[in-house]
Amino acid sequence: MTLPGPLNPPPRLLMGPGPIDADPRVLRAMSAPLVGQYDPFMTHAMNEVQELYRRVFVSSYQETLLVDSTARGAIEAALVSVLEPGDRVLVPVMGRFGHLLVEIAQRCGAEVHTVQIEWGQIAPYELIADAMAKVQPKLLAVVHGDTSTTVVQPFDGLAELCARYGTLLYADVTASIGGNEFLTEEWGVDIATGGLQKCLGGPSGSAPATFSPRAVGIINSRKSIEAGIRAEGDAVAAHPIRSNYFDMSMVFDYWSERRLNHHTEATTMLYAAREAARIVLEEGLEAFQARHLLHGRAMLAGVQGLGLEVFGDLEHKMTNIVGVVIPDGVDGEAVRGRMLQDFGIEIGTSFGPLQGKVWRIGTMGFNARQDAVLTTLAALEAVLRREGFGLPAGGGVDEAYRVYAEAAA
Template identity: 50%
Template sequence: MKRYKDLSPPPRTIMTPGPVEVDPRVLRAMSMPILGQFDPAFTDIMNETMEMLRELYITDNQWAFPVDGTSRSGLEAIMVSLIEPGDKVLVPIYGRFGHLLTEIAERCGADVVTIETEWGTVFDPQTVQQAILQHRPTIVAMVHGETSTGCMQPLAEIGHFCREHDVLFIVDAVATIGGVPFYTDEWKVDAVMGGTQKCLSVPSGMAPITYNDRVERKIQNRKSIERGLRPVGDIPSAVLSGHHRIASNYFDLAQLQDYWSPKRLNHHTEATSMLYGLREGLRILLEEGLEARFARHAENGAAIVAGIRGMGLELFGDDAARLPVVTCIYIPAGVDGESVRSMLLHDFGIEIASSFGPLQGKIWRIGSMGYSSSRKNVLHVLGALEAVLIHHGVSLPAGQGVQAALRVYAGQKEVTYQ
């Protein structure tokens, strides 16, 4: 009989766009004893988690809770519950995850319209506004921060325009929530999906979402019409098309609402230890303070950018749209990008990411998210990358990358974020 060793993962400095290093306090919380899902002590934890998610999303929405599953479960729960066959959905694409939103919408039977811009850039809000006027969608679905390109889309103008034209605006904020400012109510975002494994520094396995009463109304109307009941309030004619049944039981937000409400519908068995971890991650985030957390991520992102430029390497993407928590770097000509990543991992214990799609083999991506976003990690990855590149025959100004980052930390360069 084969004998297996005790689990002992090697220590790593994880500087990828996710997953990232988990705060030890979160891991400790996840080791706490299991409670029954309807134990009053556990439902108190559920209610506290909802309260903290409202603070994270800067919203007064009633509904703010996690969907059990990786980040994609949150995307699917929102989209499957909202989109009916025949609904027109506009997806502005500026990277890989816009294509994912498109695929999910198509699987829901939507009439999907896409507009695209070059990877490494974002949309002028007026371009999206013009597309809304041209195509008259029911829903606009968009990514806030594209980890595939290291770019971040401004949302406020688009959100206000959608509200003025009675279009639902749903946003994938998986890469940004907890790391950069996100103003759900102020930007008129109707539904937002996040993830635990990035800026929240919790293991992958939950997708915190929030949505407003406009979204709830459409969800409840689908439920009412399916059961032959009178719709609630005024709804678009598209909702009366006859395609009312939500395709998924697990991702049915009408049922998930009842689970997270005082009704305590026995919809599923909650992922107890994951909820402990999320609650602790949110507690730590709020203890640090949103503004302080945003500033920390901005400073560390700026230090990486300065360090990469100090080495003489070229950054990918539009500076004006740079995502503070993911830095994309062109692989120098003649360098085997995977050999560099392998040496970083095996000799320095540092993981950075490659890329995919049209950028596969062309760029590296360095993440600086959550617990991984620290001065120690930034200086470590810059020094190690410099050493590995020199080992691979790249001629660069030795020591200048780390010195450039140190100047950022010394306050010799202004740090800004959007």
């Protein structure tokens, strides 16, 4: 067998819904030497990560940590650790990732109820309130920002609803954390899980998460006993958590001062997560979010300046991604292929009912910057012209420049 050559990925500008180009400072951090999982440097770094992500989540919750997984693994870890067979769950489904929450909750044995919303729209508070009154669920699970539709769901009033029915509030903030306002504790969110590969500007493979004391109490009540390892007096749960790797009660112990062995922490990904959060907070969380808003506005204006239709509820659009309706007669995949081949720029398609109908263009993390926005708009115009679609010459770049000029005035 002939060995493959050295790994040499092509240069790309990743302007899709994620992953995006990791910040070079994050990549440099990932090249740092490994240490043992109980080395004082390592445990100190873990403590630093916890404090950094409390500030990113705007949460004082003690159990703020990393799940060694992609963002989807953190969603599963949260749900499998909270939900027992037969528990009622309510999920507003507004896009692809609402369906994902439904699937994972069903796999946990939960009785899942949904509020079905047209893709591209938010779930109105009144519909959620009516469903909450009928279902009275143990868990309300909401996608904060769904990249499949580019829409961000308001959380106004959800904490009060959950308090009324004794319901836990879970938020999937994979695509929104960092680049969009999210106030975990102030909004009464009990569990929030994210990912590095979008606004936070890191690689996929580590998932920050935060858990309220109430959520921790419910999870720890389901603690299973490992003979000879668990502390004396730990109770045996009637319905122990069905996963070992995603048993958050054990992960909490691993991240605590007890440092009870669970898995071997993914050292390089911890370095990445630490640096990603440090970069956000060095810029300042509000300034970081304002940068996403500015470049998202410029991309939106640029797309409209090209005469393209924007998908979804613009009043509730995420700062970091724009949905573009693929014009009639244009081969959306051919455009994406030409963007990649000729310009080295990746933009995304979408899922389900939007497959082949919408492009998704991201401006997030390290790529939320002027040169990336202008280059993408210029390339999109050039490719669409080659596909025979008439466009206003330079309209996209001109409109983006207008946004930048107004912001600088």
